[in-house]
Amino acid sequence: MQNDCKNCPFNSKAASMLSDCSFDQLSENHLVLKFKKGDSIIKQGMYSTNVVFLRTGLAKIHLAGPYHEQIVKLVKAPTYLGLPTTFGDKINQYSVTAVSEVEVCFIDVEVFQTILNENHAFSHEIVLELCRNELESFHRCANRTQKLLRGNMADALLEFSDKIFMSDTFTLPLSQVELANLVDTSRESVSRILTEFDKDGIIQLKGKEIQITNKKSLQLVSQNG
Amino acid sequence: MQNDCKNCPFNSKAASMLSDCSFDQLSENHLVLKFKKGDSIIKQGMYSTNVVFLRTGLAKIHLAGPYHEQIVKLVKAPTYLGLPTTFGDKINQYSVTAVSEVEVCFIDVEVFQTILNENHAFSHEIVLELCRNELESFHRCANRTQKLLRGNMADALLEFSDKIFMSDTFTLPLSQVELANLVDTSRESVSRILTEFDKDGIIQLKGKEIQITNKKSLQLVSQNG
DNA sequence: ATTATTTTGTGATATGCATCACATTGTATA
């Protein structure tokens, strides 16, 4: 647990907007922590008075569904986490767990809110991010419920490739159980679909290593369900 | 199309927070319109530079899914609509359609943003609402995908009863097709489940009139899927 | 290294729900 994060902007854009005053204030009032894969960063149901800024790494946002854990989405640094908690009743409404090595800043709500009030550009940034999240949520939900399994798996793979790793080759950041909870299926179906994609020549599987060999096809699968 | 909305607070809470100055500014810069059931208030894909404040009535938020229109949720006045649009590229990312008679204020983004900057309490309100929406979205999505049809229909009915109409007796605000698009099923299944609930003595159906005769059961159905 | 434990692959079977098809009722229009 260090407290030496003078050079830890919340994100490059936001930092450049902070007045010297508020930036100092911020730097003096948060901690930087490292987590390793699998560590819990935010725990649903726990009391908390911190906003979390994910500096580096990957994390999953997940919550208890009626029958099993639901992974809402994979998030990549830089991003804020736990805003709903801190503005609400200070009880975490979802969990966040590290999916890779991760660096995180915990910022006290009070401080965060002060800066939000002091700095229009910053608060505008935040409102913007929240709006984007809402939209993304709408579309994600519509897609997941309307598409068939193949379509949803294709979407997940495309997101990994295009949004998370920026590469056609990557190692799956989630286990099959997790993938199932992300894509709303059973673990068995994940396995089957993945080998199916492999046989179809769309991807090439070597353990958890994936290479998308035919992105066009994958995009087609995404559209046809 | 009137412009005489001096007495149109965006909502009672927000209005009380506005300084006289910003409130005047606001009143002079928005319109009040009435819509009737079925009228489109916001059209996905259209250019717009207004934030919409729903003063009275009910509306549905919906968007084009990959295979059919998806109703995201039913919203009740007072609430803001179209925030993501105005903060983004000014293209509506979802549609909003009146489900009852509705009164609406269109507020120019510029004005809205000015007030957002001037008034901390107000912007705090907005951030709070956006956070709530995000959470609601997460839970809604987890529920919809994990529960079976009976559970989802039960949820919809309970929401109408508890959140929208505040009564055990109400007339369904949506057609069966719409209900199907809200609850992620086919129209036929909506019909079947509804009559099933009736036969089970959980509700009593007379056309579009519904009375929830056994709320306990309905809550149980909601939990058991 | 060896054993224990978790993760993954794959068949067989069961089931919830979509889809198709059409009758029926309700509601707008001429």
Place this chain on the structure above:
DNA sequence: TATACAATGTGATGCATATCACAAAATAAT
């Protein structure tokens, strides 16, 4: 009031995918 059109009720059938039941790998623990 008659006619067209939209919304609803209900059966029969098919299909996508969950579930069950193991085997096989891979990973972790001893």
